[in-house]
Amino acid sequence: MQNQPLTGVRILDMATVLAAPFSATLCADMGAEVVKLELPDGNDTLRTLAPVHKGKAVFWKTANRGKKGISLDVRQPEGRAIFLDLIKGFDVLVENFRTGTLDRWGLDIETLHARNPRLIVLRVTGYGQTGPLARKPGFARIFEAMSGFAHLIGEADGPPQHMNFPLGDVVTGVFGAFAIATALAERNAKPVDEQYGVEIDLSATEAMLRLLDPLLAEYALTGVARNRAGSRATYTAPSNVYKTSDGAWITVVSSGNNIFKRLCTAMEMPDLASEPRFSDNLQRMAHLDELDDMIAQWCERHSLEQISAVLDKEDVPFTKVYSMEDIMQDSHLQAREAIIELTDDELGKLPAPATVPRFSHRPQVIPSSGPETGQHNAEIFTALGLTRETQSALKARGII
Numbered sequence: 001m002q003n004q005p006l007t008g009v010r011i012l013d014m015a016t017v018l019a020a021p022f023s024a025t026l027c028a029d030m031g032a033e034v035v036k037l038e039l040p041d042g043n044d045t046l047r048t049l050a051p052v053h054k055g056k057a058v059f060w061k062t063a064n065r066g067k068k069g070i071s072l073d074v075r076q077p078e079g080r081a082i083f084l085d086l087i088k089g090f091d092v093l094v095e096n097f098r099t100g101t102l103d104r105w106g107l108d109i110e111t112l113h114a115r116n117p118r119l120i121v122l123r124v125t126g127y128g129q130t131g132p133l134a135r136k137p138g139f140a141r142i143f144e145a146m147s148g149f150a151h152l153i154g155e156a157d158g159p160p161q162h163m164n165f166p167l168g169d170v171v172t173g174v175f176g177a178f179a180i181a182t183a184l185a186e187r188n189a190k191p192v193d194e195q196y197g198v199e200i201d202l203s204a205t206e207a208m209l210r211l212l213d214p215l216l217a218e219y220a221l222t223g224v225a226r227n228r229a230g231s232r233a234t235y236t237a238p239s240n241v242y243k244t245s246d247g248a249w250i251t252v253v254s255s256g257n258n259i260f261k262r263l264c265t266a267m268e269m270p271d272l273a274s275e276p277r278f279s280d281n282l283q284r285m286a287h288l289d290e291l292d293d294m295i296a297q298w299c300e301r302h303s304l305e306q307i308s309a310v311l312d313k314e315d316v317p318f319t320k321v322y323s324m325e326d327i328m329q330d331s332h333l334q335a336r337e338a339i340i341e342l343t344d345d346e347l348g349k350l351p352a353p354a355t356v357p358r359f360s361h362r363p364q365v366i367p368s369s370g371p372e373t374g375q376h377n378a379e380i381f382t383a384l385g386l387t388r389e390t391q392s393a394l395k396a397r398g399i400i
Helices: 019-029 058-063 077-089 109-115 140-146 167-188 204-211 215-222 257-266 270-274 281-286 288-300 304-313 324-329 331-335 377-383 388-396
Strands: 010-013 033-038 067-071 092-095 120-125 199-203 239-243 249-253 318-320 339-344 348-353
Touching: 010 019, 010 077, 019 033, 019 058, 019 067, 019 092, 019 120, 019 167, 058 339, 058 348, 067 377, 077 109, 092 167, 120 167, 140 167, 140 204, 167 199, 167 204, 199 204, 239 288, 249 304, 257 270, 257 304, 281 288, 304 318, 324 331, 377 388
Parallel strands: 010 033, 010 092, 033 067, 092 120, 120 199
Antiparallel strands: 239 249, 249 318, 339 348
């Protein structure tokens, strides 16, 4: 991982499950040395999420890629003392315990900064460090629902829905990685003797809400809250998912007037674009049911291959709705090397998304899969000055 953007940055990730650890994983992709700290019993919930293959959770292997793994019970006095020695060598601490938990363990911010004044602490919680909900537990679906995101998902006459993936966690993780990079940039811009660490208060609910950028203003100005509309967009048209004659699903977006004209040409209905009811986006929105029905009927009469050929010819934005099988077989993604293979001693080669984004003049680095509990104890604790005998004694007492 030499000559990567975050080479030289050290991050101690003591968080559990997904949102906060994903922040550290994204930093590991960029070259940071990330050490994953678990309790010695290895009971992180992420280790049990389905699917479990050969007794190992695939989610753990991929979500914690590129990290070293240590085990330490910081709740015990000896473990706390080791942790406070350990933290002196790190730039960033990532945690996601309920507000006040580290304080109860004697690891409050004053104690941490007394050991390492330059330490950046990323605190990820469901609702933030303050407010009446600060101490409540939260999960991705809770963030998605409370932020208003789930309210937008589903058919217009159906219930709110969640997708079959913890989107709220990974979105929060992206904000967390951005926060870490921002704090590092601010800290490192100062002379070394003036550098100090900061606490970062990241609310997962607020991260999801931030995605819905214009919707608060939209409601305040119009008095109408945006609602579910299936796969249809209610702000631009046409934009929907349609089924082909051979059973494939495609998404088509033709919101600009020129693109809409090209779509009409592709559908062999060029005069449609000049009709007053479809002349611009606002008119198309006003007559959206009619327009969508025309496009849906056209798609139903043609195969995916036929539609792809004519839409490509007219330069209309579209794509088949990909499954993971489609992604693995796609020639563009293969040419881009957008899928890498993590090598794992237990599960073999694991396909995974490549590092995003890419930087010029830097080769793509293939990270290791997520570590086993305490896999790198000897390396990290020996460097800290703990002898092999001391480590054996600590392990026997359940401290490491």
